[in-house]
Amino acid sequence: MHYNIALLPGDGIGPEVIREAVKAVDAVCARFGHTVRYTTGWVGACAIDRCGNPYPAETHALCMESDAVLFGAVGDPRYDNDPTAKVRPEQGLLAMRKQLGLYANLRPVETFAALADKSPLKRERVEGADFLCIRELTGGMYFGEKGRRDSGDTAYDTCIYSRSEVERILELAFTYAARRRGHLTVVDKANVLETSRLWRQVAQEMAPQHPDVQVDYMYVDNAAMQLIRDPKAFDVLVTENTFGDILTDEASCITGSMGLLASASVGAHTSLFEPIHGSWPQAAGKGIANPLAAILSAAMLFEYAFGLGAEGKAIRQAVAASLDAGVVTEDLADGGKASSTAEVGDWIAQFINDNK
Numbered sequence: 001m002h003y004n005i006a007l008l009p010g011d012g013i014g015p016e017v018i019r020e021a022v023k024a025v026d027a028v029c030a031r032f033g034h035t036v037r038y039t040t041g042w043v044g045a046c047a048i049d050r051c052g053n054p055y056p057a058e059t060h061a062l063c064m065e066s067d068a069v070l071f072g073a074v075g076d077p078r079y080d081n082d083p084t085a086k087v088r089p090e091q092g093l094l095a096m097r098k099q100l101g102l103y104a105n106l107r108p109v110e111t112f113a114a115l116a117d118k119s120p121l122k123r124e125r126v127e128g129a130d131f132l133c134i135r136e137l138t139g140g141m142y143f144g145e146k147g148r149r150d151s152g153d154t155a156y157d158t159c160i161y162s163r164s165e166v167e168r169i170l171e172l173a174f175t176y177a178a179r180r181r182g183h184l185t186v187v188d189k190a191n192v193l194e195t196s197r198l199w200r201q202v203a204q205e206m207a208p209q210h211p212d213v214q215v216d217y218m219y220v221d222n223a224a225m226q227l228i229r230d231p232k233a234f235d236v237l238v239t240e241n242t243f244g245d246i247l248t249d250e251a252s253c254i255t256g257s258m259g260l261l262a263s264a265s266v267g268a269h270t271s272l273f274e275p276i277h278g279s280w281p282q283a284a285g286k287g288i289a290n291p292l293a294a295i296l297s298a299a300m301l302f303e304y305a306f307g308l309g310a311e312g313k314a315i316r317q318a319v320a321a322s323l324d325a326g327v328v329t330e331d332l333a334d335g336g337k338a339s340s341t342a343e344v345g346d347w348i349a350q351f352i353n354d355n356k
């Protein structure tokens with residue numbers, strides 16, 4: 001098959017990790033007989049520098065006409081300590097999610113045997129943990145009305161959800177849970193928040209239509225604790241935007257390094273694939289960024305956007321092999337020999353090539 005992939009490397013370490021993901025995509029395509037055309041677009045601080053807009057119309061047009069989007073990261077220290085900045089790189093990502101209708105963010109947390117000792121949790125707690133976080137991505141406080149009053153001395157962000165927004169993300173969560181181990185945990189704060197009570201009500205209404213899925217409900221503060229106390233107790237976890245942002249960062253370190261967590265954002269239009277680690281500007285250009293999350297995002301791209309399971313698996317196997325072989329960046333090297341970002345990417349592409 002032939003595929004058009006939009007590359008949006010973005011800021012910070014985005015470009016260098018996306019470069020390695022492209023090597024893996026090329027290797028898999030060569031092995032399985034696919035062809036790809038890449039078109040690069042601007043998003044984030046680099047887009048603001050070029051044209052003043054973090055998600056320019058031409059980038060949106062490119063995403064809309066592509067079969068999938070491979071995205072790096074956005075963010076720049078120039079904006080971090082400037083609360084008065086009118087335009088921010090992160091707005092590019094939020095606009096992209098909204099305009100592409102990407103209402104669901106899927107963040108699988110899997111543990112790799114070779115990394116069990118890198119986890120901040122005890123080996124026996126993490127080994128075998130395998131769950132999927134589904135984060136609602138286009139609603140809640142991120143997109144509700146926000147502003148200032150009292151001459152700027154009072155600020156507010158509104159958390160708002162409609163029934164249809166809740167239904168579509170829960171429907172997806174039920175579907176994924178049924179395909180996995182049939183266990184869905186709905187995470188909310190229904191003891192305090194009205195939006196959470198709507199989520200819980202809708203979930204309870206939907207549950208009888210999904211008899212193959214066992215549903216339980218957990219308050220987000222408790223979920224934050226249970227995730228590190230007993231990560232193996234989770235199969236599919238679904239939650240609203242802000243809770244999902246926080247819990248998935250927490251969940252990401254369970255695997256031993258945030259540099260391993262990939263994600264897919266799916267919804268109305270072209271799906272987007274991205275590492276969740278962010279732009280890490282201090283490391284940009286140094287060749288120390290871990291490319292595995294971006295490479296695993298490419299695996300998700302084959303699986304989720306193109307329905308090509310064998311291709312995704314070939315990438316995952318290569319990643320696991322690189323970890324077993326100790327070909328890792330410094331975050332995983334444990335004082336031992338660290339490879340550069342490009343060396344890890346080259347090793348993985350080579351492994352995919354050699355294992356035809």
Ligand code: IPM
Pocket residue numbers: 074075090093094245276
């Ligand atoms: C993420 C990031 C983004 C978010 C930022 C960069 C806007 O933290 O994808 O988790 O908060 O959603």
Ligand code: MN
Pocket residue numbers: 245246249
């Ligand atoms: Mn985040």
